[in-house]
Amino acid sequence: MSNNVDKQQQLLDRADVRVKHEAGIGGAISAFLDRVRSGDLGALPVVVGLVVIWTVFTTLNPIFLSSTNLVNLLFDSSTVGVIALGVVLMLMVGEIDLSIGSVSGFASALLGVLWVNHGWPVPLAILGALAVGGLIGYIYAQLYNRFGMPSFVATLAGLLAVLGLQLYILGGTGSINLPYGSPLVNFGQLLTMPQPIAYGLAALPGIAMLVTGYRTSARRREAGLSSKSLGGVLFFAVVVTLGLELAVAYLNTSRGVPWMFALFVLLVVGMNYALTRTQWGRSMTAVGGNREAARRAGINVKAIYTSAFVFCAMFAALGGMLAAARLASASQQAGTGDVNLNAIAAAVIGGTSLFGGRGSAYSALLGIIVIQSIANGLTLLDLSSSLRYMITGGVLAVAVIVDSLARRSRVMHGRA
Amino acid sequence: MTDSSSDSAATGELLLSLRGICKNFGAVSALTDIDLDVHAGEVVALVGDNGAGKSTLVKILSGVHRPTSGTIQVRGQEVSLPNPSASLAIGIATVFQDLALCENLDVVANIFLGKELNPLQLDEVGMEIRSWKLLNELSARIPSVREAVASLSGGQRQTVAIARSLLLDPRIILLDEPTAALGVAQTAEVLNLIERVRDRGLGVVMISHNMEDVRAVADRIVVLRLGKNNGVFYPDASNAELVGAITGASDNSVSRRAGRKAEANLTGDAQP
Numbered sequence: 001m002s003n004n005v006d007k008q009q010q011l012l013d014r015a016d017v018r019v020k021h022e023a024g025i026g027g028a029i030s031a032f033l034d035r036v037r038s039g040d041l042g043a044l045p046v047v048v049g050l051v052v053i054w055t056v057f058t059t060l061n062p063i064f065l066s067s068t069n070l071v072n073l074l075f076d077s078s079t080v081g082v083i084a085l086g087v088v089l090m091l092m093v094g095e096i097d098l099s100i101g102s103v104s105g106f107a108s109a110l111l112g113v114l115w116v117n118h119g120w121p122v123p124l125a126i127l128g129a130l131a132v133g134g135l136i137g138y139i140y141a142q143l144y145n146r147f148g149m150p151s152f153v154a155t156l157a158g159l160l161a162v163l164g165l166q167l168y169i170l171g172g173t174g175s176i177n178l179p180y181g182s183p184l185v186n187f188g189q190l191l192t193m194p195q196p197i198a199y200g201l202a203a204l205p206g207i208a209m210l211v212t213g214y215r216t217s218a219r220r221r222e223a224g225l226s227s228k229s230l231g232g233v234l235f236f237a238v239v240v241t242l243g244l245e246l247a248v249a250y251l252n253t254s255r256g257v258p259w260m261f262a263l264f265v266l267l268v269v270g271m272n273y274a275l276t277r278t279q280w281g282r283s284m285t286a287v288g289g290n291r292e293a294a295r296r297a298g299i300n301v302k303a304i305y306t307s308a309f310v311f312c313a314m315f316a317a318l319g320g321m322l323a324a325a326r327l328a329s330a331s332q333q334a335g336t337g338d339v340n341l342n343a344i345a346a347a348v349i350g351g352t353s354l355f356g357g358r359g360s361a362y363s364a365l366l367g368i369i370v371i372q373s374i375a376n377g378l379t380l381l382d383l384s385s386s387l388r389y390m391i392t393g394g395v396l397a398v399a400v401i402v403d404s405l406a407r408r409s410r411v412m413h414g415r416a
Numbered sequence: 417m418t419d420s421s422s423d424s425a426a427t428g429e430l431l432l433s434l435r436g437i438c439k440n441f442g443a444v445s446a447l448t449d450i451d452l453d454v455h456a457g458e459v460v461a462l463v464g465d466n467g468a469g470k471s472t473l474v475k476i477l478s479g480v481h482r483p484t485s486g487t488i489q490v491r492g493q494e495v496s497l498p499n500p501s502a503s504l505a506i507g508i509a510t511v512f513q514d515l516a517l518c519e520n521l522d523v524v525a526n527i528f529l530g531k532e533l534n535p536l537q538l539d540e541v542g543m544e545i546r547s548w549k550l551l552n553e554l555s556a557r558i559p560s561v562r563e564a565v566a567s568l569s570g571g572q573r574q575t576v577a578i579a580r581s582l583l584l585d586p587r588i589i590l591l592d593e594p595t596a597a598l599g600v601a602q603t604a605e606v607l608n609l610i611e612r613v614r615d616r617g618l619g620v621v622m623i624s625h626n627m628e629d630v631r632a633v634a635d636r637i638v639v640l641r642l643g644k645n646n647g648v649f650y651p652d653a654s655n656a657e658l659v660g661a662i663t664g665a666s667d668n669s670v671s672r673r674a675g676r677k678a679e680a681n682l683t684g685d686a687q688p
Contacts, residue, residue, distance in 0.1 A: 013560065219541045279532045279536075279538065285518070285521060286525075289518040289520035289521060290520075293516040293529075294529070294530075295499075298500050298501035298505075
């Protein structure tokens with residue numbers, strides 16, 4: 001720390017001559033290519049996949065890329081997307097919840113019963129269903145932590161048991177209609193953002209990137225660490241802002257951005273923060289990567305598993321209620337069929353590894369848009385659901401193959 | 417009851433004392449009646465053949481395993497170490513033989529795992545600076561602290577694990593084979609580091625198969641054989657004596673006498 005050290009003193013993290021350090025925008029791009037080559041694919045496969053899928057469907061039916069259809073797509077994505085967000089948490093710690101579909105259906109049934117049949121206020125009914133979802137997750141966590149029951153089996157048992165609960169509380173009628181015109185149903189079907197608000201919100205990510213990028217750079221420079229060039233930060237912020245504003249402008253040519261989608265994105269951003277910038281998120285990643293090492297580092301591994309199970313079931317419950325709002329009904333069919341697999345597929349397709357310790361909240365967002373694009377495009381082509389299932393299954397298989405190959409390549413290139 | 421005054425630097429204070437530690441894995445007695453004392457400012461080397469129970473003893477002290485019977489006293493107070501966090505909280509830091517690093521996390525995240533700065537908004541810059549300082553203290557050759565640990569070599573991983581153990585300013589450091597994977601310069605650095613840590617008044621327990629390293633830094637050499645205490649030696653003991661005690665090849669009256677003498681010296685030292 002003496003002042004006599006020459007000004008050209010090396011940065012703390014740039015002392016090793018063996019490491020390549022890329023600078024500026026060109027450097028960022030070549031570093032990215034390097035990462036991809038060694039199997040650290042990140043969001044690349046899903047973006048490529050999305051471009052392919054959208055190109056195919058647009059050539060088959062131009063309506064696919066119309067603003068109206070895309071707004072619909074966003075409405076549909078939000079419900080299962082929220083469920084997929086919970087799946088990301090489970091996959092992060094290397095476990096799985098197969099009962100998310102049942103839990104979502106049960107929550108929607110509970111909402112219907114409490115709200116419509118028993119006349120509870122909506123917020124209270126929602127909170128009640130969320131709490132019950134959390135309780136189901138807590139039970140799984142206890143089975144896992146105390147009895148060492150594999151999550152696969154515990155939640156498979158839960159799939160049936162919770163479905164039974166759903167059928168039981170719906171009783172003889174089998175379905176409950178949620179009143180049209182109620183705020184919740186409007187939220188699920190109609191409400192979109194006023195245009196100025198949409199444009200304003202779309203500018204936020206760019207601004208946040210600029211502010212945090214600038215602050216981090218300043219702190220790192222002060223501390224004698226290398227820092228990103230401000231030009232690069234500005235460049236990416238501008239690109240992101242332009243992209244988002246254009247997307248919003250296009251959606252605004254019809255109904256605009258759904259509030260329900262905004263809620264979904266808010267949850268994704270919040271989850272991303274929690275996973276990357278908090279001790280809890282770090283612990284989740286550590287437990288998924290090496291459970292014993294995490295335990296020896298003093299992390300309360302059981303509590304981490306419990307949090308994953310509870311949050312996953314709560315997200316499933318929330319997603320189920322959003323789906324009920326979207327359909328304006330809570331029925332015996334809610335949460336059955338392909339909900340389970342779509343949510344899991346979305347998380348995996350989006351780039352969260354099935355092997356634990358690797359993933360991102362954004363994979364739920366990207367993955368569900370892929371899944372819904374396929375469903376939506378095939379519906380536009382008037383194809384039966386038999387074909388839809390087969391194609392979605394195929395895409396999931398491809399996504400898992402990409403994940404496995406990338407993992408093998410990462411191991412070979414020492415990136416694990 | 418004098419532990420309120422921070423006198424950990426007072427050389428000679430009894431930091432850790434094990435009495436009659438036994439550990440059974442099913443029918444196998446991994447440890448039988450182990451006694452071990454560690455004083456402040458002292459390096460105790462644990463040596464023994466494979467299967468002698470060295471690593472098991474370290475795992476008991478770090479809270480990974482629980483002893484079947486026996487007592488553990490830290491600074492005169494009996495403690496139980498039911499899990500690793502209890503051990504860390506009491507001031508025992510461990511570098512495990514298998515290092516216990518998370519390969520999917522980067523170096524900074526591994527060093528700070530479980531004790532991140534600012535839990536609700538991780539202070540990445542602060543953690544990175546501290547990591548570089550710790551690593552530079554160890555003269556580590558880590559190319560970048562933002563690479564996943566998976567991309568590091570064995571020696572680099574070892575350095576990361578050692579850096580991590582120093583983070584919390586522990587009272588006692590347990591090192592399980594700290595130099596096994598290290599190059600010449602890094603081994604010397606680790607030995608220097610062990611001496612620096614000892615001079616700061618910490619107690620160090622080091623497991624090693626390398627007699628040169630042991631002799632270079634240890635103040636006392638405790639030999640385990642088949643899960644039992646098999647004598648205490650000092651660095652001036654001859655190789656033949658040590659090897660004899662370790663392998664049991666010369667388990668005769670001479671070695672037993674040397675062991676007894678050493679014990680007698682030790683108990684004499686302990687009560688000045």
